[in-house]
Amino acid sequence: MIVIGPPDHVQPEDAVVLFEQLEAFVEVARRASIRSAAATLHLSQPALSGRIAALEATLRDLDARIESLLLTLPNLPHESVPDGRDEADNVEVTRWGEPRTFDFEPRPHWEVGERLGILDIERAARIAGSRFYVVCGAGAALMRALIDFMLHLHTTEHGYREVWVPVLVNEASMIGTGQLPKFAFDMYKIEGEDLYLAPTAEVPVTNLHRDEILDGDALPIRYVSYTPCFRKEAGAAGRDTRGMIRVHQFEKVELVLLTRPEESYEWLERLRRHAEVVMERLGLPYRTMELCAGDLGEKATKTYDPEVWMPGLGCYREVSSCSNFEAYQARRANLRFRPERGARPEFLHTLNGSGLAVGRTFAAVLENYQEADGSVTIPEVLRPFMGGLERIAPP
Incomplete structure (x- = not known):
């Protein structure tokens, strides 16, 4: 030590x-x-x-x-959108055709169809409840002819590519196009499944390219698709309770475009014309309204509503809604494109519009082409799709 x-x-x-x-x-x-x-x-x-x-x-x-x-935030209106609070402030941008002068009191389409034996709303209610319809005989042929005519016009003259898509879509698809979460109350959900009945072909068609980076040289991409559509119409109590105007299941030919941002408003004007041409070929008078800011949907930056004249109802009714969403849906669905080789990906712009709503167009044909004897003349452009039939006569 x-x-x-x-x-x-x-x-x-x-x-x-x-x-x-x-x-x-x-x-x-x-x-x-x-x-x-x-x-x-x-x-x-x-x-x-x-x-x-x-x-x-x-x-x-x-x-x-x-x-x-x-996900609940709305889009911003384009600077060109007119100010206004509701549909009373919408602006008419064009009008085509002179409403026909009848020498008898024109009937609403449900009366015309029921008298011809081609429209049965009573039996539809027995099968499924209110806001459904059954179309039969020459009426079913007329519905099919309208669909064929619209698809043929858009694919051969307007440059769209036809796609046949599922009518059951998952939640991610509904979020991508903006139906969810805001409009869940109006959608049909499959119990126990991550699936909804599509309220419009806009949902499956826009989501065809979800989470993809597209080649800028491939834009614009133009799709047309026919599908049945399903909506609860939960906010429509007491409105349009008769006929084919506001129903739970309806047919629609939808136009969807994916474009470069700098070209989207030019394509909106073309899209509007593609919808209007359908009515012109059918000889149906119409007007097109530009929606004011207060009537604009949450997703759109700018919208045109082409409306067909319904003499039996005595008013114009919407048969299409043509909208530019800019990058609103693209951000939600992660839809991007590469402007040029090696460039950083950017969000593209999406647009869509009906070309047209088939049931409402069917109703407009019945009302505009009805005759005093109860018959309905087939528009000339539809006759090749109906085996040359010129007239639907009472039984």
């Missing part, structure tokens, strides 16, 4: 030994401290893991709440 005394009593060899002992003591203390700290950390690890897990869960919850809030 070495006794440490005053410095003058410490021999050099003793100092060396003392230093080595002190160094060894420090090392022992250091190791003991590390073991103690490690033991403490080991004991507290479950608590730390639990705390981290709780914070991660809170973060996920906050992210989900933020995303839910963001």
Whole structure:
């Protein structure tokens, strides 16, 4: 044992030994401290893991709440959209055709169809309830002819590519085009499944390219699709309770465009014309309204509503709604394009519009082409699609 005394009593060899002992003591203390700290950390690890897990869960919850809030935000109206509070402030941008002068009181389409035996709303109600219809005989042929005519026109003259798509769509698709979460109340959900009945072909067709990066040289992409459509019409209580105007299941030929941002408004004008041409070929008078800011849908930046004249109802009724959504849907569905080789991907613009709503167009044909004897003349453009039939006569 070495006794440490005053410095003058410490021999050099003793100092060396003392230093080595002190160094060894420090090392022992250091190791003991590390073991103690490690033991403490080991004991507290479950608590730390639990705390981290709780914070991660809170973060996920906050992210989900933020995303839910963001999904409810509307688009911004284009600067050219007229100001206004509701449909009374919409602006007529064009009108075509002179409404026919009848020498008898024109009947509403449901009366015309029922008298001809081609429209049966009573039996439809027995099958499915209110706001459904059955079309039969020459009426069914007329419906099919309208669909064929519209598809033929848009594919051969307007440059659209026809697609046949599912009418069941998942939640991601409905979110991508903006139907969810805001309009969940108006959608038909398949119980126990991540599936909805499509309210419009806009949903499956726009989502054809979800999460894709497209070649800019491939734009614009133009699709046309015929589908049945399904809506609860939950906000339509007491409105259009008779006939084919507002129903739960209806047929529609839909036009969908994916474009470069700088070209989207030019294509909106073309899209509008593509819908209007259908009515012109059918000889149906119409007007087109530009929606004011207060009547604009949440998703659209600018919308035109072509409306057909219905002499039996004595008013114009919407048969199409042509809208530019800019990048609103593209952001939700992650629809991007590469402007040029090697360039950074950008969000494209989406547009869509009916070309046209088939049931309402069918109703317009019955009302505009009805005769005093109860018959209906077939528009000339439809006759090749109906085996040359010129007239639907009463039984």
